Amino acid sequence: MSQATATTTRRGKQLREQLRRYIPAAIVFVLALLVWEMVVTVFRIETFLLPKPSRIAAVFVQEAPIAFRASLFTMRNAVGGFLIGSVLGMLVALATARWTVISEGMMPLAIAINATPIVALAPIMNQWFGVLDPLSKMSIVAVMVFFPVMINMVRGLTLVEGNTLELMRSYAASEIEILSKVRLPNALPFLFGAFKISSTLSIIGAIVSEYFGGLGPQDALGAYISQQASDFHFTQAWVAIIVACLAGILFYGLILLVERLVMPWHVSLRATEY
Amino acid sequence: MSNASVISISNVSKIYNPGQDSRVAALEDINLEIHGGEFISLIGPSGCGKSTLLRLIGDLIAPSVGTLLVNGKPAPQARRDRDYGMVFQQATLYDWRSVSKNVQLPLEVMGYSRAKRETRTAEMLKLVQLEEFGKHYPWQLSGGMQQRVAIARALAFEPSILLMDEPFGALDEMTRERMQMEVLRIWGATKTTVVFVTHSIPEAVFLSTRVVVMSARPGRLTRIIDVDLPQPRGFETREQPRFFEKITEVREALRREEVRGGATS
Numbered sequence: 001m002s003q004a005t006a007t008t009t010r011r012g013k014q015l016r017e018q019l020r021r022y023i024p025a026a027i028v029f030v031l032a033l034l035v036w037e038m039v040v041t042v043f044r045i046e047t048f049l050l051p052k053p054s055r056i057a058a059v060f061v062q063e064a065p066i067a068f069r070a071s072l073f074t075m076r077n078a079v080g081g082f083l084i085g086s087v088l089g090m091l092v093a094l095a096t097a098r099w100t101v102i103s104e105g106m107m108p109l110a111i112a113i114n115a116t117p118i119v120a121l122a123p124i125m126n127q128w129f130g131v132l133d134p135l136s137k138m139s140i141v142a143v144m145v146f147f148p149v150m151i152n153m154v155r156g157l158t159l160v161e162g163n164t165l166e167l168m169r170s171y172a173a174s175e176i177e178i179l180s181k182v183r184l185p186n187a188l189p190f191l192f193g194a195f196k197i198s199s200t201l202s203i204i205g206a207i208v209s210e211y212f213g214g215l216g217p218q219d220a221l222g223a224y225i226s227q228q229a230s231d232f233h234f235t236q237a238w239v240a241i242i243v244a245c246l247a248g249i250l251f252y253g254l255i256l257l258v259e260r261l262v263m264p265w266h267v268s269l270r271a272t273e274y
Numbered sequence: 275m276s277n278a279s280v281i282s283i284s285n286v287s288k289i290y291n292p293g294q295d296s297r298v299a300a301l302e303d304i305n306l307e308i309h310g311g312e313f314i315s316l317i318g319p320s321g322c323g324k325s326t327l328l329r330l331i332g333d334l335i336a337p338s339v340g341t342l343l344v345n346g347k348p349a350p351q352a353r354r355d356r357d358y359g360m361v362f363q364q365a366t367l368y369d370w371r372s373v374s375k376n377v378q379l380p381l382e383v384m385g386y387s388r389a390k391r392e393t394r395t396a397e398m399l400k401l402v403q404l405e406e407f408g409k410h411y412p413w414q415l416s417g418g419m420q421q422r423v424a425i426a427r428a429l430a431f432e433p434s435i436l437l438m439d440e441p442f443g444a445l446d447e448m449t450r451e452r453m454q455m456e457v458l459r460i461w462g463a464t465k466t467t468v469v470f471v472t473h474s475i476p477e478a479v480f481l482s483t484r485v486v487v488m489s490a491r492p493g494r495l496t497r498i499i500d501v502d503l504p505q506p507r508g509f510e511t512r513e514q515p516r517f518f519e520k521i522t523e524v525r526e527a528l529r530r531e532e533v534r535g536g537a538t539s
Contacts, residue, residue: 040393099348161362161364161366163362163366164366164368166329166334167359167360167362167366168383169334169353170332170334170353170356170358170359170360171356171379171383171384172353172354172355172356172383173383178385181368181379181382181383182368185368185370188370190340263370264367265368265370265371265411265413266370
């Protein structure tokens with residue numbers, strides 16, 4: 001009984017401490033908004049250059065339903081492309097780590113793909129898959145996600161401590177067992193590092209590709225931004241930026257959650273107490 | 275010690291990068307018979323090839339010349355038959371596995387049933403006195419505890435030979451002495467043949483039935499010293515005059531090599 005109360009008070013204390021950690025960030029955020037509002041007012045900056053936060057907030061309330069609906073399509077494009085790019089990246093990484101010949105053959109191509117300006121690629125993908133096919137957007141995202149996932153996975157598969165491999169050798173373990181029991185678990189932290197980078201990258205990729213999509217403003221965030229900007233509705237564009245940020249944070253948070261579930265043992269996730 | 279020869283090393287040499295400028299003669303013409311149930315320490319200056327010799331016995335590397343028979347079989351066959359348990363200076367535990375899952379790993383590879391795995395793991399954790407830590411993760415344990423898990427893992431599949439490469443080298447002196455007692459107790463309980471690499475003279479004398487003294491460049495066996503201290507050994511062993519005599523004997527054997535090496539080079 002007394003132990004139970006002790007646990008609850010400890011949990012309460014932990015919660016308070018966690019909240020306290022967010023206080024500085026919250027203060028900085030509010031201060032930044034205040035400064036922004038003041039600078040725009042004092043220097044009389046035109047709305048099309050930089051609207052006041054209060055004005056953005058007002059438009060946000062009014063535009064939110066459309067912007068959030070558009071963000072659903074953007075999320076679909078981002079997540080779809082993320083999955084395609086990640087799966088391809090992981091498969092190529094597996095092949096690369098197993099057969100060095102593939103590594104030597106694939107690397108220049110992978111680097112070339114990574115160096116491709118996606119802005120140039122977007123209209124081409126629209127031609128390939130058709131503007132209305134979500135694949136034309138997902139493929140752009142996939143191209144962006146492929147490289148970080150592949151590179152990190154290869155590192156995770158190959159950067160295994162020598163003694164660990166010697167141990168597996170002393171057990172007379174097969175290549176498959178070494179892969180499943182050592183290399184893949186070893187690659188997980190690297191892979192999640194890549195997923196985290198890719199989650200926000202894929203939102204950016206989706207929006208850029210939608211920008212060239214030529215769809216109606218309700219269909220996706222990129223198209224919405226492009227439409228509003230061409231109509232000189234810059235405050236609406238700012239609303240879209242905020243929604244895009246929120247989508248990125250949501251996706252990132254989702255990856256963090258999965259990471260916590262998949263590898264609670266990792267250094268970065270260890271509780272200080274246990 | 276009248277047991278049959280378990281490890282038989284004849285005319286073994288190991289040359290790294292043969293035919294190149296970076297060629298290194300790590301070991302030259304090694305001959306050594308190790309009998310069942312012995313505790314052998316390999317000691318010598320760094321670069322004398324003691325770790326190389328251990329790796330040759332365990333078939334982690336192949337000899338350039340010579341033959342290595344383990345339990346009457348060539349070393350690669352002995353490895354495939356899982357005759358070796360290995361412990362390194364670093365515990366090399368798998369971060370993503372709990373303590374008991376770490377001990378189970380070799381058993382999984384070797385296809386033990388789940389029930390067998392669990393009973394073996396419980397036995398092993400009891401042997402190294404970590405029964406209560408099965409659910410902990412490696413990072414939650416001290417260095418000495420991690421090394422005990424590594425020993426439990428190495429012994430889980432009942433290998434006839436335990437190969438240990440400076441297993442206590444990274445531990446502080448007090449933990450080290452406790453671990454030495456532990457390993458002697460385990461050795462007494464399991465009747466395993468142990469080959470132990472160390473650069474600590476007292477450690478070699480305290481643990482071993484025989485100490486193999488090696489010299490560097492090229493690595494050679496220079497002397498084999500019988501340590502006839504009574505078994506089982508304990509804290510009082512370290513206080514016996516005979517213990518100090520043996521330490522002196524090993525030290526002088528090592529120093530003679532140093533002097534000889536200094537004179538020739």
